[in-house]
Each structure stands twice: as C-alpha cells, then as structure tokens.
Amino acid sequence: MAKIELQGLVKAYGNTRAVHGIDLTIEDGEFVVFVGPSGCGKSTTLRMIAGLEDISGGVLKIGDEVVNQREPKQRNIAMVFQNYAIYPHMTVGQNIGFGLYTSKLSKAEKQKRIEETGKILGLEKLLDRRPAALSGGQRQRVAIGRAMVRDPVAFLFDEPLSNLDAQLRSQMRMEIKSLHRRLGTTIVYVTHDQVEAMTMADKIVVMREGNILQVGTPTDLYENPVDVFTARFIGSPSMNMMEADLTGGNLAIEGVTVSGLSLPTHEGNVIVGIRPHDLVVGEGNGAGLSGSGLVEAVEPLGSETLVHLMLGKTLVTATAPGRVVPAIGSTVAVRAEAGALYLFDAASEKALGRA
Amino acid sequence: MTATTTASTELAANRRDIRPGRIIAWTLLFIGGLIMITPLLFMFSTSLKTSGQVYDLRLIPAAPTLDNYVRVLSDGRFMQWFFNSTFIALTVTLSNVFFDSLVGYTLAKFEFRGRYFIFLAILSTLMIPTEMLVIPWYLMSSQLGWIDSYWGIMFPGLMTAFGTFLMKQFFEGVPNDFLEAARVDGLNEFTIWWKIAMPMVVPAISALAIFTFLGNWTAFFWPLIVTTSKELYTLPVGISSFSAESSIQWELIMTGAALGTIPTLLVFLALQRFIVRGVMLAGLKG
Numbered sequence: 001m002a003k004i005e006l007q008g009l010v011k012a013y014g015n016t017r018a019v020h021g022i023d024l025t026i027e028d029g030e031f032v033v034f035v036g037p038s039g040c041g042k043s044t045t046l047r048m049i050a051g052l053e054d055i056s057g058g059v060l061k062i063g064d065e066v067v068n069q070r071e072p073k074q075r076n077i078a079m080v081f082q083n084y085a086i087y088p089h090m091t092v093g094q095n096i097g098f099g100l101y102t103s104k105l106s107k108a109e110k111q112k113r114i115e116e117t118g119k120i121l122g123l124e125k126l127l128d129r130r131p132a133a134l135s136g137g138q139r140q141r142v143a144i145g146r147a148m149v150r151d152p153v154a155f156l157f158d159e160p161l162s163n164l165d166a167q168l169r170s171q172m173r174m175e176i177k178s179l180h181r182r183l184g185t186t187i188v189y190v191t192h193d194q195v196e197a198m199t200m201a202d203k204i205v206v207m208r209e210g211n212i213l214q215v216g217t218p219t220d221l222y223e224n225p226v227d228v229f230t231a232r233f234i235g236s237p238s239m240n241m242m243e244a245d246l247t248g249g250n251l252a253i254e255g256v257t258v259s260g261l262s263l264p265t266h267e268g269n270v271i272v273g274i275r276p277h278d279l280v281v282g283e284g285n286g287a288g289l290s291g292s293g294l295v296e297a298v299e300p301l302g303s304e305t306l307v308h309l310m311l312g313k314t315l316v317t318a319t320a321p322g323r324v325v326p327a328i329g330s331t332v333a334v335r336a337e338a339g340a341l342y343l344f345d346a347a348s349e350k351a352l353g354r355a
Numbered sequence: 356m357t358a359t360t361t362a363s364t365e366l367a368a369n370r371r372d373i374r375p376g377r378i379i380a381w382t383l384l385f386i387g388g389l390i391m392i393t394p395l396l397f398m399f400s401t402s403l404k405t406s407g408q409v410y411d412l413r414l415i416p417a418a419p420t421l422d423n424y425v426r427v428l429s430d431g432r433f434m435q436w437f438f439n440s441t442f443i444a445l446t447v448t449l450s451n452v453f454f455d456s457l458v459g460y461t462l463a464k465f466e467f468r469g470r471y472f473i474f475l476a477i478l479s480t481l482m483i484p485t486e487m488l489v490i491p492w493y494l495m496s497s498q499l500g501w502i503d504s505y506w507g508i509m510f511p512g513l514m515t516a517f518g519t520f521l522m523k524q525f526f527e528g529v530p531n532d533f534l535e536a537a538r539v540d541g542l543n544e545f546t547i548w549w550k551i552a553m554p555m556v557v558p559a560i561s562a563l564a565i566f567t568f569l570g571n572w573t574a575f576f577w578p579l580i581v582t583t584s585k586e587l588y589t590l591p592v593g594i595s596s597f598s599a600e601s602s603i604q605w606e607l608i609m610t611g612a613a614l615g616t617i618p619t620l621l622v623f624l625a626l627q628r629f630i631v632r633g634v635m636l637a638g639l640k641g
Binding site (some may be wrong): 050051071078079081082089098099146336 | 534
C-alpha cells in the first residue's frame with residue numbers, strides 16, 4: 001500500500017497540453033475517483049500513474065519515491081481496463097496467474113494465490129474455463145483477480161464498468177467497494193459516470209480540460225460545488241440553472257418569485273442553481289422560491305416523478321411524489337425551500353454561495 | 356394429419372430453394388471442379404502405368420502397377436529432393452512467421468519516427484516482379500558464395516513484404532489494452548509479442564504459414580537457377596530433371612509429382628478451415 005502524489009503533473013502531445021500541471025495527494029488506502037467528461041484528461045492522468053504514458057512535466061511519487069522514469073512493472077501497481085483485457089487464449093486460472101508471470105514465487109505458491117484470489121471473487125469453479133464462456137460480470141472479476149493476485153501497492157481502474165448493463169454495474173460497484181474495504185489498498189478509479197463516483201469514492205476529483213476543478217468527498221461536492229460545471233456534473237438529474245440578476249440585495253429571476261433568502265453580497269448577473277430534488281411540485285409558502293410553469297414532459301420513475309416544465313424562459317426539472325403524474329401541457333406550481341439555491345457568478349461561473 | 360402437413364411444407368420449402376440461378380451456379384461449379392481435378396486424376400493414373408501405356412489416355416489403366424513408385428522411392432535422389440523441399444519449405448515458413456510477425460507487430464504497435472515511410476518502402480517492393488530480382492539475387496549469391504547451397508535457395512524468401520503487410524494489418528486489430536495490461540504485469544516487449552499478441556492473430560499466422568509453405572514447396576524457378584548439384588535439387592526441380600535425361604519419362608515424372616502432392620494435400624486437409632478463413636481474411640486468391 002502506498003500514498004500517491006502528483007506534483008504539477010503535465011502531459012503534452014507536441015504543442016497540445018492534455019493535462020495542465022495538476023497537484024493531488026492520494027492517501028494510503030484511499031479510494032479516489034477521477035470524474036469528468038470525455039477528453040478531460042482523467043484517463044491520461046491514470047495512464048501516467050500507471051507508467052503507460054510518459055510524463056511531460058512535474059513529479060509523480062508512489063510511496064515517497066519519484067517514479068517518473070520507472071517502467072510500469074517497476075511501480076508495483078495493477079490496472080484494470082475498460083474492456084477487461086483478459087487474454088482469450090488463456091483459462092481463467094491462467095489469466096489470474098498471469099499477474100504473477102514475473103514473480104519469483106514457486107509454482108505451488110502461485111497456484112495457491114490463484115485459488116485464493118478465485119475464491120475471494122467467487123471464481124473458484126470457473127478457473128478452467130475460457131473467457132469466452134464467461135458473462136460480462138465474471139470477465140470483469142477475472143480482470144480484477146489478475147490485478148489482485150500480485151498484491152500491488154495500488155489498483156488503477158480505467159472505466160471498468162462501462163461495458164456492463166445497468167444492473168450488473170450496480171452490483172459490481174458494490175463488489176469493488178467491499179473489496180476495497182477488505183483489502184485496504186489504494187484505489188484510483190476513472191469514470192465519466194458521476195453515480196459511480198458518488199457511490200464508491202472516499203474522495204472525488206473533478207476534472208475538465210486537463211485541470212482539476214475540485215477535490216472533495218461526494219457530500220462536499222454535492223453540497224458545495226465550486227463552479228457551475230461541477231454543480232451540473234455531480235448529482236442526477238443535473239442541477240437546474242436559471243439566469244438571474246442580483247442588484248441591491250434583490251434577486252430577480254424571470255417567471256418566479258423569491259422571498260426571505262439570505263443572499264451573498266454580489267452585484268450583477270448571476271446563475272441560480274436548484275437541484276431537481278429541491279424543486280418540488282406544490283404551492284410555496286414561506287421563504288424560498290416559487291413559481292409555476294407549463295409541463296413539457298414527465299418521467300414517472302415509480303418512487304418519484306420527474307416533471308420537466310418551463311419556468312420563465314428556462315426548461316427545468318422538478319420532482320413530484322411517484323403517484324403524482326401531471327398532464328403534459330398543464331400548468332403546475334413548484335417551490336424550493338430557502339437554502340436550496342446555489343448562486344454562481346454569471347461571468348466566471350464560480351460559486352458565490354447558497355441562498 | 357399434422358405430420359403430412361409438415362412434410363408437405365418442407366417439400367414446398369425445398370422446392371422454393373431450387374431456383375434456376377442455383378442450378379446454373381451448381382452446374383458451373385461442378386464443371387469447374389471437374390476441370391480442376393482432371394489433371395490430378397491423370398497424374399495419379401499415369402503414375403500407375405508402364406512406359407508403354409503412357410499415351411493410352413484411359414483414366415483407369417488397363418494393367419495398373421506400382422512399379423513406378425517402387426522405382427522412384429528406391430532411388431536415393433528422390434528421397435533427398437523430398438527432404439530438401441521439406442527442409443526448405445519448413446525453414447522458410449518458420450522464418451516468415453517469425454520475422455514477418457515481428458516486423459508487422461512493430462509497425463502496427465510502436466510509434467517511432469519514419470514508421471510510415473518504412474512501411475511504404477516495404478510495401479513498394481511488392482510492385483517488383485520476381486523475374487526482375489532473379490539476376491541481382493544470382494549476382495549477389497555468386498559474390499557471397501551462396502550458389503548451390505540451402506542458404507542460397509532460401510534467402511530471398513526468408514522474409515516477405517506481403518507477409519509483413521498481412522501481419523501488420525492483423526496486429527492493428529489487437530486492442531492496445533491487452534498489450535498494456537501485460538506491460539503493467541511486468542512482461543518485456545518481446546514476451547508481450549510472443550505470449551499475448553501472437554496467440555491473438557492465429558488465423559493470420561495460419562494463412563501466412565500455409566501460403567508460404569505451399570509457395571516454397573512448389574517453387575521452381577529460383578531453386579533451378581541457384582542449384583547446380585543434383586543433391587541440392589528441390590522436388591519440382593528434381594522431377595523436371597527426369598525429362599532432361601535421355602527421354603521424357605512421363606510415368607516417373609507423374610509418380611514424383613503424385614508423391615510431391617501428398618504433403619500439399621495433407622496440409623490442405625489438416626488446415627482447410629484456416630485456409631478458407633485465411634483467404635477470406637487476407638482477401639487473397641489461393
């Protein structure tokens with residue numbers, strides 16, 4: 001197990017920079033998830049940690065040692081790939097054992113390790129099978145097994161659940177999480193799925209265009225996003241954003257009324273964010289935001305209904321109890337309590353505070 | 356009643372399948388097959404005839420005999436030529452599988468300056484016909500003392516541009532994740548190629564091996580030019596020498612050819628699924 005430190009880490013392809021000097025400390029045993037849209041530099045960063053990409057600038061330390069120039073095998077890390085990368089011409093046992101290819105263990109010891117790993121991952125009865133005869137979830141477990149068997153200082157996961165269906169993905173999330181609890185090994189996990197990030201991470205790193213925007217626990221990021229991008233990226237459905245004007249302590253948003261809010265000191269155009277779960281269908285009374293609008297679409301999910309409506313000139317998503325399904329084209333009233341509004345500067349998109 | 360209905364439905368379905376186009380296609384294929392197999396049948400037939408019966412064109416010999424086989428097989432030269440052909444074809448095949456794959460893999464999976472240029476240079480050699488190369492090969496062999504040696508026969512074919520091209524195309528289809536996973540697991544680049552990449556392109560290797568083996572087994576022109584002593588003849592060159600002696604001994608030529616066909620037939624029988632797949636994958640004509 002080891003701490004991983006990124007100090008001003010840069011990746012450049014010719015004159016194009018993919019990662020712009022990022023700083024981050026991943027503590028020993030921590031489960032850190034890099035999240036961001038495609039092309040944000042998260043996979044490149046992971047590959048630099050793995051040693052699969054050359055580092056163009058900065059320092060990478062694993063366990064207090066600078067490893068910039070070290071080959072992947074000298075870093076003692078293990079990686080699980082998006083398409084599993086389990087070798088089709090080898091059995092499950094051989095695939096798991098392949099992680100020990102360069103190990104100096106005796107044949108019997110290697111076999112013991114393979115069997116132990118197979119047992120932990122529920123693959124003990126499949127060790128003689130070929131990958132072609134396995135389900136997606138089992139293949140993913142084999143890939144994890146190959147990573148585990150070596151007892152590395154850290155696991156790197158590159159979008160490992162992207163190829164699985166929704167149900168299996170949810171199951172594997174829990175399995176990886178419980179594996180982390182059991183092994184206590186540092187995990188660096190890359191995904192574009194914010195649900196994966198929220199449900200698994202001890203710490204989330206939000207990236208965009210080669211920069212780290214925010215680092216924090218899932219709750220931190222959900223409750224206190226530093227900018228519009230993070231606010232929209234974390235949380236599902238995405239946070240509603242409405243243009244507004246904050247002048248002389250008065251907040252004016254087209255099509256809604258606000259009252260009794262304690263507003264941050266700022267003058268000018270702002271963006272008001274409201275999470276769909278804070279914007280609920282119903283008449284408003286007391287401090288907060290209220291308004292009404294025409295229903296454009298509804299998504300009944302059983303436990304709740306997502307109602308898409310025009311609030312002023314903005315299409316927003318609100319929530320209603322599962323049994324309430326407003327008709328499309330009808331007008332419904334919505335409200336949000338005081339404290340549920342996130343204010344961002346319209347120009348810089350940086351957070352101004354809650355209201 | 357149900358059984359009758361099912362049977363009549365099947366019959367109707369079969370009838371629908373027999374279309375005029377299909378009949379024409381099958382007839383043409385049958386005729387084509389017949390044209391292809393006739394020389395082969397005559398070869399076996401002639402090998403069972405005596406010298407006096409050679410020009411009797413009946414397919415089934417009046418008095419079939421295995422004398423020719425006894426004569427050819429008891430002649431030490433034939434066995435030597437058979438060995439020469441086998442040794443040369445196998446060595447060249449192994450060399451092609453090894454070197455073409457290694458170069459193809461390097462061109463497909465490593466980024467380095469001039470990679471595209473090297474690939475184009477290799478590919479451009481495909482445009483030069485063998486006939487144009489024979490004289491330079493001969494002059495080079497002569498200067499280096501390679502005339503009349505196994506090495507002299509084999510060296511032009513030990514690596515081919517076509518094989519390199521074929522293998523490069525296939526290695527490009529191997530996902531990088533597999534190779535990177537092995538890199539993280541601590542394997543060196545040679546072992547990654549050998550243990551991971553090669554098993555993933557087995558159909559291509561099979562196709563390359565089959566075509567190289569057959570091409571070298573039947574090679575005639577270059578082995579004829581580069582060899583002078585009869586001990587180094589390959590089977591096709593040796594068999595042709597039957598006609599160079601006092602008179603053309605067709606029955607012996609056909610017997611030698613029939614024996615020479617056996618390894619080819621065995622290769623086809625053993626590897627026919629790879630041949631079909633290889634031809635389909637490589638877009639080759641056999």
